[in-house]
Amino acid sequence: MTITQPDLSVFETLESEVRSYCRSWPTVFDRAQGSRMYDEDGHEYLDFFAGAGSLNYGHNNPVLKRALIDYLERDGVTHGLDMSTTAKRAFLESFQNLVLRPRDLPYKVMFPGPTGTNAVESALKLARKVKGRESIVSFTNAFHGMSLGSLAVTGNAFKRAGAGIPLVHGTPMPFDHYLDGQVQDFLWFERLLGDQGSGLNQPAAVIVETVQGEGGINVARAEWLRALADLCARRDMLLIVDDIQMGCGRTGAFFSFEEAGIVPDIVTVSKSISGYGLPMSLCLFKPELDIWEPGEHNGTFRGNNPAFVTAAAALEAYWSDGPAMEKQTLSRGQQVQEALGALAEEHREEIKEFRGRGLVWGVEFHDKGRASRVARRAFELGLLIETSGPEGEVVKLLPALTVSPDELEEGLRTLTRAVRETA
Template sequence: MTITQPDLSVFETLESEVRGYCRGWPTIFDRAQGSHMYDEDGHTYLDFFAGAGSLNYGHNNPVLKRALLDYLERDGVTHGLDMSTVAKRAFLETFQNVVLRPRDLPYKVMFPGPTGTNAVEAALKLARKVKGRESIVSFTNAFHGMSLGSLAVTGNAFKRAGAGIPLVHGTPMPFDDYLGGQTPDFIWFERLLEDAGSGLNQPAAVIVETVQGEGGINVARAEWLRALADLCRRHDMLLIVDDIQMGCGRTGAFFSFEEAGIVPDIVTVSKSISGYGLPMSLTLFKPELDIWEPGEHNGTFRGNNPAFVTATAALETYWTDDQMEKQTISRGEQVEATLKAITKEHPDAVVEYRGRGLVWGLEMRDKPTASKIAARAFELGLLIETSGPESEVVKLLPALTISPDELDEGLRILARAVRDTV
């Protein structure tokens, strides 16, 4: 694909140096539909990133767009204050009837703010309030957000360094298979908990991702998650599952922890809960943990009413039966087959492939190669990103609504990008 060099001067001169994604995709996007994005010069890009997982149902999903336009055209409430609105009521009722009750999940719903890190901060704050303790245990290569509390339980050294102050009250433990199966699961963690001389303050909670997205697509086994839940019960610690990127069907089931058969004490949800890319997040928790005082945790943008509208439409459209889950698993098998073939074709360049549902990673032996593959894919019309502590993993996050033909097209481009690069 021939690309005319775009005029990026206003972004380069006026926008902060902190800008990130736009550096890997040097064009100016204008519109998007389904699994495609279009730049202002009319070039088409197949999107295997889906707004960092915030667009599980594709760009400008027509069903969700119609619901939003109807709401706006009738002058529905658009601000996000903590008020009772028709849009919030519809979302809560639908979420309860479509998601919580069928899964026998008793959660109360909190609207902590518009972003994922808002949900994590609220979860940590509540866990500490409930248990009366400060320490939180997280895991190696975890990512939970960019605000200070979330950074304290994030593993990435580059992200943590940006805080500029000590990040305290968090203790990392090895994630599943971090030690390559050399030691039994949780042997170090449990020994520290049981030893009064270990120096580990009794934690209020443990926070975990079932699949570490930013950490490199590290997939926790169901048995490891069950053992973690059991450990938390035995040692009086709350279990927080961060489902911000892996929830809303990304791994197949609506919640990524369903496969393991566990019921976390607290769950954080964001990214695709609005279904339309609108800012929205939830902190879910068991009713007995709801010890907040009124107004103790608030904010101007807690409940985004337009996001409630699209979230309700998404749940009604895609989650009243198990078809979306089955489709995601089927599409995931399609991705896995291609990644297996790429790995077989380039055994010296690829360490391994891994994933679940429609989140997959291809780890490269020469770490900078992953970024080169992503750059070549962009030249060929495919949007992909990297993840991992040194950006060594090519990361795939296509929309759950992507067609088999679109998925096949993107995978062919990926295979060519790898071939052209390694």
Template sequence: MTITPPALSVFETLESEVRSYCRSWPAVFDRAQGSYLYDEDGHTYLDFFAGAGALNYGHNNPVLKRALIDYIERDGITHGLDMGTTAKRAFLETFQNVLLRPRDLPYKVMFPGPTGTNAVESALKLARKVKGRESIVSFTNAFHGMSLGSLAVTGNAFKRAGAGIPLVHGTPMPFDNYFDGTVQDFLWFERLLEDQGSGLNTPAAVIVETIQGEGGINVARPEWLRALADLCKRRDMLLIVDDIQMGCGRTGPFFSFEEAGITPDIVTLSKSIGGYGMPMSLCLFKPELDIWEPGEHNGTFRGNNPAFVTAAAALDAYWSDGQMEKQTLARGEQVEQALTAILDEHGGESIVSIRGRGLVWGMEFADKSRAGAVSKRAFELGLLVETSGPESEVVKLLPPLTVSPDELDEGLRILARAVRETA
């Protein structure tokens, strides 16, 4: 497929230099359906990016679209702050009946605003309020958002530098396998907590991603997560799981921490919780932590009622019978087999490793610039994949959970060709 760069002058003239994805994919997209995007020149692209994980159910999912159109056509409430609405009630009831009760999760639900970083900020604020402490422990290569509190617990140096001010009250610790198995899990963390001369103030909470997406698809072992939960309990720290990108079924189960058998004190959700790419986020926490005063944390767009509608429709359609989890795990095996074949073809000197779970996978290259070249060539061949990792050394796959086996095969063949042609 030959792609002629589109006329981008209006974007280049009026839009800020901060734009990023459009630089990797120089097309003007016009419409989308399922696993595919179409640009204004008629080119077709298979989407293994899925809105950075915000489109787990694909583009313009017909079930969710129908629910949204019906709601809008009957003049349902669009903007409601935190007022009671029929759409919010239907979502909360569905969320409780489909997700929380079957998993014996006791959480209260907070609507902190439309984005993931809103959810993280509310989680950090609540943890500090409950424990009366300032320090939050995060992990190497973590990513939790772009507002100041979230950046303070984010590892990426480039993103942190954008803050322009000191980022305080956050302390990084080594993520699982950071020392390639040569150091006992949490040895450093435990020693600092025990040592009155370490300089580490007793943390209010620990925040962790079970799989670090932006950090390079770093997968925490279930036993590491269980040990972390135990450490938090023993040391009177709250455990926050950031499930913004890895939740909503991305790893197989709806919550990514289910495999580890833990119950975090606080959970943040966003991206695909809205179902249709609609802005929405949640902060979930155990009832005893709900010590907010009315209005103590608020936001104008925390009541996105169209998102409540599509979120409830997604839960009803995809999570009421357990089939989505099984399908995602099966599709994940298909991806793993294809990536293993690519690894075998090119050998360990070229590709460092493949790693992932469910339908999130990464391929790390020894030559760190290679991942960007593969992503660029894949785009030219009609496949959208992004890069991740501290030096963008990992090609990251995030296809929709609704992707078909044939679509997966098509995209994986394109990826294999892109790797071959950039060798």
């Protein structure tokens, strides 16, 4: 693909140096539909990034767009704080009927603010309030958000350093596979909990991702998650599952923890819950934990009614037909797994491992700088992919769940070419 140098002057002179994705993809995007994005010069890109997992149903999904346009054209409420609105009622009813009841999940629903880190902050706050303790246990290579409470349970040293102050009341433990199976699961954690001399304050909760996205596509085994849930129950700790990127069907089932057969005490959801890339997040928790005082946790934009509209439309369109969406995602995931297996076989000396579930996959290279070079070459070839892992050593694939088999094949061919053409 031949790309003319875009005019980036206003971004470079006026916008903060903190911007990041635009440095990896130096073009000016203009429109998008489905799994395709187009820059202002008309160049086409196949999107295997999906808004960092916020666009599980693709860009400008026509069903969701129609619902949103109809709502706006009739002057539906846009900003509602936590007032009762018809849009909120429609979402809550759809969420209860299509997500919670079929899975026999008893959760209360809280709208903590529009972003994932808002949901995490409210989850941590609630756990501490319920248990009357400060300490939260998290895991190596975790990522839970960029606000201070979320950073305190995030593992990445670069992101933690941006806080500028000590990040306290969080204790990391080894994630699944972190010790390469050489140590019994939770041996260290259990020993610390049982030893009055360990220095570990009794935790209020444990927060975990079933698949660590930013951490490098680290997939926890179902049996590991079940053992963690059991440990939390035995030791009087709440279990928080951060399903912000891996929920809403990304791993197959609507919630990523369903495969393990566990019921967390608290679940955080964001990114693709609105279905359209509109800001929205949820904090779900068991009814007995709902000890909030009115207004004790709030936010001006927690009632994003256009997001309620598209969220309800997404649930009705993609989750009303039983397991159909889950089966499709797992089928697409099998297609990715087979292609990555062939790629790993072709580059046995260079690729350390590939791993994933559903439609989230990572390819880890021995050369930690290789992933960035592959992603850069992929962009030149018209494919948008990002990197993850503590040193950016993993190429991360996050296509829309609505991607077609042909689009998947096209993107995987482009990835293969990018790997071949970099060193």
